[in-house]
Amino acid sequence: MKFVPCFIVQRTWCLLQGFCRVAGIVGLCFIVIFQLLTGLSSARTVVDQVGRRVEVPEHPQKIISLMPSITEIIFELGQEKKLKGVTLFSRNPPAASRLPRVGSYVHLDLEKIVSLKPDLCLALRDGNPRYMVDKIEQLAIPVYVIDPRDMDGIIDCIIRLGSLVGAESQAAEIVLKMRQKIMAGHAIVSQAKYRPRVFFQIDASPIISAGSNTFIQQLITMAGGENLAAGSTAYPRYSWEDILEMRPEIVLIASMAGGQSEDELKAGWLRWPRIPAVRDKRIYVVDADLFDRPTPRLLDGLQTLLRLIHPELGQP
Numbered sequence: 001m002k003f004v005p006c007f008i009v010q011r012t013w014c015l016l017q018g019f020c021r022v023a024g025i026v027g028l029c030f031i032v033i034f035q036l037l038t039g040l041s042s043a044r045t046v047v048d049q050v051g052r053r054v055e056v057p058e059h060p061q062k063i064i065s066l067m068p069s070i071t072e073i074i075f076e077l078g079q080e081k082k083l084k085g086v087t088l089f090s091r092n093p094p095a096a097s098r099l100p101r102v103g104s105y106v107h108l109d110l111e112k113i114v115s116l117k118p119d120l121c122l123a124l125r126d127g128n129p130r131y132m133v134d135k136i137e138q139l140a141i142p143v144y145v146i147d148p149r150d151m152d153g154i155i156d157c158i159i160r161l162g163s164l165v166g167a168e169s170q171a172a173e174i175v176l177k178m179r180q181k182i183m184a185g186h187a188i189v190s191q192a193k194y195r196p197r198v199f200f201q202i203d204a205s206p207i208i209s210a211g212s213n214t215f216i217q218q219l220i221t222m223a224g225g226e227n228l229a230a231g232s233t234a235y236p237r238y239s240w241e242d243i244l245e246m247r248p249e250i251v252l253i254a255s256m257a258g259g260q261s262e263d264e265l266k267a268g269w270l271r272w273p274r275i276p277a278v279r280d281k282r283i284y285v286v287d288a289d290l291f292d293r294p295t296p297r298l299l300d301g302l303q304t305l306l307r308l309i310h311p312e313l314g315q316p
Contacts (some may be wrong), residue, residue: 046164049147049157050125056142059166060120064113067105067124069293070146071096073158074122076174076296077167085116092289092297108132114139122146122161124294148294150218151182157294174296181299182222188306188313189224196309198225199248199277200291204265207238215298216291223305224313225250244272250309251277254288284308 042058064085065071071090074083080095087105090096100116103109105127113121118141123133125147133143144164148154155175162171198220202208209229210216220227228246229236238246253265262285269275269283277283286308290301306313 046144048145049153049160050145052145054142054144056144056164057119060164062116062118062120063165064102064116064118064121065090066102066108066121066143067127068092068096069127069295070122070124070161071099072293072295072297073161074165077158077162077165077170079165079167079170082165084118085113106132108136110135110139113141120144120164149213150215151178151222151298154294154296154298155179158296178296178299181302185222185299185302185306188310189222191313192224192310195224195226196249197228197247197276198250198252198309199228199243199246201251201253201265202235202288202292203254204260204268207240207243208235209238210234211236215294219291219298219302219305220309222302223309225305225309240272244275247276249276249280249282251275251283252305252308253283253285254291255285282308 043055044058045053045055048054061082062084063074063079063082065074065083066087068087068090071083071086072092074080075093075096083096083099085100085102086096087103087108088101089104090099090101100112101109102112102116105124106129108128110132113136121136121141121143123143123145125145128145133145136143146157146160148157155178158171158174158178162168162174200210200216200220202210202216210227211229211231211233212227214234217227217230228248229238251269253269255262255265265285266283269278272278286301286304290297290304
């Protein structure tokens with residue numbers, strides 16, 4: 001092994017000190033180097049749910065959730081103490097309402113995010129704009145992106161997030177309960193003799209429903225119904241003439257539709273007694289929070305649909 005002569009080491013060190021003093025940043029040099037070395041030793045590279053390679057802390061302690069659904073999952077995993085910031089409308093569970101806000105999931109407050117000094121941000125592909133994710137990463141803050149497209153995707157997301165935040169056992173327990181609910185639902189629906197025609201109203205003015213490649217479509221199918229809005233458009237719009245032709249046997253109205261009361265939401269439908277769902281009094285207002293966020297609570301939505309679509313089959 002060859003050793004570098006001491007005088008060369010001393011001379012190099014003196015030159016480095018002189019340069020740093022001129023720049024006035026000798027202390028900063030040590031700090032930056034120390035942070036880089038310690039950061040590298042405690043980081044790991046993972047692949048997020050959209051296939052991006054992301055270098056994340058081995059044990060993240062300051063997490064910012066950029067979507068209400070992600071906030072909900074972190075609470076489910078029992079890791080809420082690591083949450084240092086969330087977006088607007090993060091209201092479930094109620095404790096999430098007390099966390100600092102970093103703007104809406106579309107219009108994120110970058111200054112607020114930086115001020116909270118996160119070591120990790122969690123984003124949703126179909127919610128957070130890509131350019132916002134890029135801006136956060138340009139600030140040297142890692143962003144892990146999830147992209148749950150169906151029930152299997154949600155399960156995969158929970159497992160991934162559990163591994164990311166050190167809650168593998170909690171994630172496994174959540175996933176087990178989800179699969180049990182899915183299996184129970186399948187067992188009930190297997191007894192159904194037919195699939196009634198279902199129209200799910202997301203909004204009232206204009207009338208908007210949920211088509212294929214949506215969680216609502218999957219839940220209706222899993223609950224033994226036929227989604228009348230299935231098709232190439234994810235969230236199609238309809239006129240009353242369209243609906244009269246569809247002749248839905250069951251109408252499900254999301255509670256958030258138009259911000260109206262339950263009676264007001266039903267009133268528009270009651271004007272059309274020729275619709276089978278109106279004639280048979282099978283118009284139901286359901287809790288929108290059980291259907292519009294990719295979280296384990298979607299399976300509570302499944303159980304709700306099972307009761308309403310196939311009451312004759314009993315409960316899961």
